[in-house]
Amino acid sequence: MWRDDLRGMFYIALKDLRAYYLKPPNISWGILFPFAFVLAFAIRNPGELRDLVPGLLALTLLFGTSSMEAIVIVFERRTGALERLLLAPLRLSALLAGKLLGGMAFGLTVTAAVLAIALAAFGVGSVNWPLLILALLLSAAAFSALGAFVSVAVREVFEAQTLANFIRFPMMFLGGIFVPLGSMSPALRVVACLLPLTYAVEALRAAMDGRVTSATALDLAVLAAFAVVLFGAAVRTLARHIE
Amino acid sequence: MPDVIQVAQLTKHYPGARGAPPVRAVDGIEFAVRKGEVFGFLGPNGAGKTTTVRMLTGLTRPTAGSARILGFDLATEVTQIKKRIGVVPETSNLYDELSAFDNLVFSMQLYGVPRRERRARAEELLARFRLSEKRDVPFAQLSRGMKRALTVAAALAHRPPLLFLDEPTTGLDVMSARSLRGMIADLRREGVTVFLTTHYLEEAERLCDRIALIVQGRIVALDTVDGLKARLPARPAVEATLADGNGRIAMLRFEGRSVEEATQAALAQAAAEGRQVVALNTPRPTLEDVFVYLTGLSAEVMLAEKGKT
Numbered sequence: 001m002w003r004d005d006l007r008g009m010f011y012i013a014l015k016d017l018r019a020y021y022l023k024p025p026n027i028s029w030g031i032l033f034p035f036a037f038v039l040a041f042a043i044r045n046p047g048e049l050r051d052l053v054p055g056l057l058a059l060t061l062l063f064g065t066s067s068m069e070a071i072v073i074v075f076e077r078r079t080g081a082l083e084r085l086l087l088a089p090l091r092l093s094a095l096l097a098g099k100l101l102g103g104m105a106f107g108l109t110v111t112a113a114v115l116a117i118a119l120a121a122f123g124v125g126s127v128n129w130p131l132l133i134l135a136l137l138l139s140a141a142a143f144s145a146l147g148a149f150v151s152v153a154v155r156e157v158f159e160a161q162t163l164a165n166f167i168r169f170p171m172m173f174l175g176g177i178f179v180p181l182g183s184m185s186p187a188l189r190v191v192a193c194l195l196p197l198t199y200a201v202e203a204l205r206a207a208m209d210g211r212v213t214s215a216t217a218l219d220l221a222v223l224a225a226f227a228v229v230l231f232g233a234a235v236r237t238l239a240r241h242i243e
Numbered sequence: 244m245p246d247v248i249q250v251a252q253l254t255k256h257y258p259g260a261r262g263a264p265p266v267r268a269v270d271g272i273e274f275a276v277r278k279g280e281v282f283g284f285l286g287p288n289g290a291g292k293t294t295t296v297r298m299l300t301g302l303t304r305p306t307a308g309s310a311r312i313l314g315f316d317l318a319t320e321v322t323q324i325k326k327r328i329g330v331v332p333e334t335s336n337l338y339d340e341l342s343a344f345d346n347l348v349f350s351m352q353l354y355g356v357p358r359r360e361r362r363a364r365a366e367e368l369l370a371r372f373r374l375s376e377k378r379d380v381p382f383a384q385l386s387r388g389m390k391r392a393l394t395v396a397a398a399l400a401h402r403p404p405l406l407f408l409d410e411p412t413t414g415l416d417v418m419s420a421r422s423l424r425g426m427i428a429d430l431r432r433e434g435v436t437v438f439l440t441t442h443y444l445e446e447a448e449r450l451c452d453r454i455a456l457i458v459q460g461r462i463v464a465l466d467t468v469d470g471l472k473a474r475l476p477a478r479p480a481v482e483a484t485l486a487d488g489n490g491r492i493a494m495l496r497f498e499g500r501s502v503e504e505a506t507q508a509a510l511a512q513a514a515a516e517g518r519q520v521v522a523l524n525t526p527r528p529t530l531e532d533v534f535v536y537l538t539g540l541s542a543e544v545m546l547a548e549k550g551k552t
């Protein structure tokens with residue numbers, strides 16, 4: 001049972017990467033979009049460009065993992081190909097974990113490229129590597145689970161894109177990338193606390209600056225909780241399709 | 244030999260559209276499929292064929308009833324069942340983005356075919372389904388018949404002892420359909436048990452060891468082709484082809500208590516009208532006659548072209 005699940009998960013992720021993620025337009029959009037966004041911001045607010053790096057990483061990861069992830073499942077449901085996976089000898093949770101893994105692998109690859117560029121430009125400084133890797137992994141899991149949930153919750157591909165953007169764009173502005181949490185109104189700060197991106201940015205900032213506090217552990221825990229809850233919700237929603 | 248599929252009181256109701264009563268897609272069907280046979284599930288559009296296949300393959304949960312497949316309980320051991328069955332759904336559904344070869348390999352990966360066997364098996368299946376030339380062509384660019392053949396190949400990739408085929412030849416041209424039927428007949432020779440849904444009477448008659456006739460979610464008859472035909476009340480008849488002095492030809496049907504009596508009636512009429520009997524023939528009942536007799540439906544409902552892939 002476990003062996004079937006693990007094997008299925010691995011090959012589903014691999015297949016998704018080959019069939020969808022590693023297509024040229026997807027790769028360039030994954031990298032270009034966050035860069036363009038941050039650049040636009042930096043031009044209007046020249047100053048410490050380096051401070052924007054954690055936000056840039058978090059954005060790249062968010063868009064890299066969730067853009068394709070949010071449409072793969074609904075797309076395959078439309079074409080009927082999802083049925084092939086539902087017929088295969090593996091549990092629903094393993095099927096979805098495979099989808100999740102594909103999104104994470106792609107998002108992390110693109111983010112690693114962006115990280116390399118940022119480090120080359122600004123120097124390595126006092127990066128806390130174990131923390132950085134953990135923060136990237138947990139953020140990728142949370143964002144990918146968000147994408148998976150969006151994908152099983154809708155019926156049409158365009159609905160998935162709309163819903164994903166409806167969730168992601170407010171996150172970009174309230175996630176502490178461009179506006180620090182401290183300077184938000186209390187009401188907005190409450191909203192910010194409900195968004196996974198906020199915790200990803202915080203954790204990545206701590207890792208990049210090498211300043212680890214007890215708040216960082218909380219950030220990581222919250223990211224893990226987001227991943228688990230969203231994944232569980234996605235599995236339950238997919239199970240309802242089989243009624 | 245235990246039956247490969249045993250179904251008891253299997254039922255599926257779908258909630259009706261707003262205000263309408265629930266749809267009884269499948270309504271308490273019972274049957275058993277024997278090891279090694281081609282079992283036909285024959286019925287008109289909307290009879291519940293696909294719904295039955297979807298229940299038996301774990302894609303949808305029965306409202307009531309139970310099934311054992313290859314000795315495993317559908318309700319509790321569905322993963323064991325999934326490992327051992329191949330399924331060709333109504334619509335060919337491989338991955339558009341992957342080549343014919345990669346699609347086969349991915350199927351094998353999902354079912355745990357060992358790495359060292361995958362390539363050879365994929366090449367073998369491509370050759371068998373005459374798709375070797377299309378090895379590296381994306382699924383999206385294959386013709387409808389090729390897509391169908393590759394979908395069957397993918398279902399066979401892990402060598403399942405039981406294969407579900409949901410209308411494998413619907414929408415194919417005559418040649419492709421014939422070639423696919425030949426392949427189904429080959430599978431039977433290899434000992435694969437086949438559960439085949441179709442609405443083509445002659446396909447069912449040609450391929451199936453036994454046939455269940457399903458109409459509106461219920462099985463109205465289940466027997467061998469000959470057994471089904473034997474249910475028609477014996478009405479001995481002959482068809483006589485008569486020619487008049489001007490060479491005009493007419494075919495007439497004569498019935499009687501025996502073939503002899505019917506023949507005499509034909510000869511008598513020919514003599515009385517000064518026509519000549521040029522051919523006499525005793526028609527055997529077709530599955531179509533049986534279908535019309537048992538269901539009260541016109542056979543046309545079975546022939547309606549659905550234009551599916």
Ligand SMILES: Nc1ncnc2c1ncn2[C@@H]1O[C@H](COP(=O)(O)OP(=O)(O)OP(=O)(O)O)[C@@H](O)[C@H]1O
Pocket residue numbers: 257258266267268269286287288289290291292293294295333442
């Ligand atoms: N998901 C669904 N929701 C509601 N009703 C459904 C659903 N699937 C099938 N039905 C209904 O169940 C009945 C049986 O459908 P099914 O697809 O099993 O027929 P079929 O014998 O396969 O027909 P066809 O020859 O057209 O493929 C039909 O009345 C159909 O409308």
Ligand SMILES: [Mg+2]
Pocket residue numbers: 292293294333409
């Ligand atoms: Mg059908």
